[in-house]
Amino acid sequence: MRAAKLKIAIQRSGRLSDSSLDLLHKCDVRFDNGLGKLKSVAHNFPLEILFIRDDDIPRYVEDAVADVGIVGENVLAEQASSLTRLEKLGFGRCRLSVAVPNAFEYTNISSLAGKRIATSYPGLLANFLRENSVDAEIHSISGSVEIAPSVGLADAVCDLVSSGNTLFSNGLSEVKVIMESEATLIARSGLNSATQAVLDSLMFRLRAVNAARENKYIMLNAPNAKLPEIQLLLPGLKSPTITPLGKSGWSSVQSVIGRSDVWKVVEKVKKVGAKGVLVVSIDQMIR
Ligand code: PRT
Ligand code: ZN
Numbered sequence: 306m307r308a309a310k311l312k313i314a315i316q317r318s319g320r321l322s323d324s325s326l327d328l329l330h331k332c333d334v335r336f337d338n339g340l341g342k343l344k345s346v347a348h349n350f351p352l353e354i355l356f357i358r359d360d361d362i363p364r365y366v367e368d369a370v371a372d373v374g375i376v377g378e379n380v381l382a383e384q385a386s387s388l389t390r391l392e393k394l395g396f397g398r399c400r401l402s403v404a405v406p407n408a409f410e411y412t413n414i415s416s417l418a419g420k421r422i423a424t425s426y427p428g429l430l431a432n433f434l435r436e437n438s439v440d441a442e443i444h445s446i447s448g449s450v451e452i453a454p455s456v457g458l459a460d461a462v463c464d465l466v467s468s469g470n471t472l473f474s475n476g477l478s479e480v481k482v483i484m485e486s487e488a489t490l491i492a493r494s495g496l497n498s499a500t501q502a503v504l505d506s507l508m509f510r511l512r513a514v515n516a517a518r519e520n521k522y523i524m525l526n527a528p529n530a531k532l533p534e535i536q537l538l539l540p541g542l543k544s545p546t547i548t549p550l551g552k553s554g555w556s557s558v559q560s561v562i563g564r565s566d567v568w569k570v571v572e573k574v575k576k577v578g579a580k581g582v583l584v585v586s587i588d589q590m591i592r
Pocket of ligand 1: 317319321357358359360376377378398399464465466467472488
């Protein structure tokens with residue numbers, strides 16, 4: 306009997322492609338992904354990777370052509386997809402926002418009444434306008450939404466924003482965030498038990514990689530007299546590892562800290578008397 310393979314659909318070429326590939330590689334799944342490839346089979350894990358357009362990913366998963374997929378929450382919401390969201394993946398972060406030309410006199414969302422709004426997200430925009438009882442005209446376009454006001458096609462836009470540079474360089478100001486989004490792992494229901502087991506194993510790795518990304522490993526040397534203070538600053542997973550150094554009266558302390566706390570913690574341990582502080586990345590972390 307052939308071993309079960311899990312089929313994952315990821316974006317072929319676009320903003321989510323590199324991070325999706327990177328995530329699989331960090332999970333130690335090895336495969337070739339030559340340019341233009343539509344499909345690849347992993348060498349060391351029972352996974353088949355399908356490379357497709359992001360908008361088609363939910364449909365591929367619904368139709369059981371793929372078992373799981375990586376796609377932006379914005380695409381799922383626009384397609385009103387009811388597929389199971391297994392895990393937020395922490396990349397492809399953006400927001401769907403309404404933006405208006407700088408000269409537009411905007412006070413609140415009622416200012417959009419009677420206006421033409423260009424968007425590639427007509428479903429989400431329509432819901433938003435309905436929920437806020439604003440009657441506006443939606444112009445559905447598939448790309449270059451940001452130029453619609455300057456060419457006279459619309460009075461406002463509703464588009465994805467990450468850095469805000471595109472809006473800025475087109476003389477538009479973001480006035481209302483409709484939704485926040487990030488890449489998400491989705492799955493169809495009803496996987497057979499063998500395929501589910503492969504998914505469980507991939508999820509185990511994926512969560513370990515994600516947890517690791519949020520944390521750093523810190524190592525430092527400290528005078529023994531300062532250990533109680535340093536221990537309070539470095540709670541670690543259980544408690545820090547403390548081992549004596551060759552030099553008497555000194556110890557080496559090792560611990561895991563949140564990525565966003567690194568600089569704050571490093572400053573504090575330094576003040577308390579730590580020396581030789583090293584901060585390193587973690588590949589996988591299992592709590
Ligand atoms: O060809 P395919 O259909 O697969 O790709 P696509 O062109 O439809 O999508 P792509 O690759 O542009 O985006 C894929 C996914 O990335 C989106 O569905 C979002 O989930 C996510 N994402 C994250 C973004 C952005 N950030 C983003 N900034 N998608 C698009 N943008 C665009 C936005 O539309 C605007 O044109 O980038 C511009 C704004 O960027 P900033 O940085 O100037 O604000
Ligand atoms: Zn697309």
